[in-house]
Amino acid sequence: MSLVPTCRPADKRAFPDAMIQQVLAESRTAMRPPGEPTRGFLMNTVRQVTRHHIEPGRADMNIQITAQGPYGPxxxxxxxxxxxxxxxxxxxxxxxxxxxxHGVNGVSLEALLAICLDRLDHLQRGPYANSYNEHARLDIERAIESLNDRVREREWRRSTPSET
Known part of the structure; x- marks a missing residue:
């Protein structure tokens, strides 16, 4: 199933900035889960992810990443x-x-990291092998293992009877 974006960043131009700010302010307060502080919690927002940018116009191929949809629990x-x-x-x-x-309804972090790890493994076997790729490869392996540890601990807690 293809995910079709419900709101693209360009759509914001159709609304005055003041209107957008008002909607965001209301969503921070009225639509957050019980007990969640108002800091930064937004429902159905569109935001740009920029962690992959090095410097404007360099090595990120003008790739834009947009996070969207409601924030989960x-x-x-x-x-x-x-x-x-x-x-x-x-x-x-x-x-x-x-x-x-809930059944499988999306990809896991581990699956996406495994794709990145596989690509780096193959790059390291070819003419583009270098120490930067190797460091990134090792860090991704550590990240996958940490996420797997999180799952193992969660499963252990579910299987261990509580003493309350």
């Missing part, structure tokens, strides 16, 4: 759209909720 958004210029390169729909409770 964990404080995360599950939908991302990657574009370059006018074209959509891919849509990413992350898993929402525990697959045991």
């Amino acid at each position: 964990g404080g995360d958004q599950s939908q991302y759209v990657v574009t370059s210029g006018a074209g959509v390169l891919c849509h990413v729909q992350f898993q929402q909720g525990n697959p045991a409770d």
Whole structure:
């Protein structure tokens, strides 16, 4: 199933900035989960992810990443759209909720990291092998293992009876 963005950043131009700020302010207060502080919690927002940028115009191929959709109970958004210029390169729909409770409805962090790790493994076997790729490869391996540890601990807590 293809994820079709419901709101693109360009759509914001149709609304005055004051209107957008008012909607965002209301969503921070009225639509957050109980007990969630107002700092930065937004519902159905579109935001740009820029962690991949080095410097403007260098090595990021003008790739734009947009996070969108409602924030889940964990404080995360599950939908991302990657574009370059006018074209959509891919849509990413992350898993929402525990697959045991909600079924598989998206990709996991581990799966995306495994794709990156596989690509770096192959680059390291070819003419582009270098120490930067190797460091990134090792860090991704550590990240996958940390996420797997998180799952193992969660499963252990579910299987261990509570003493309350």
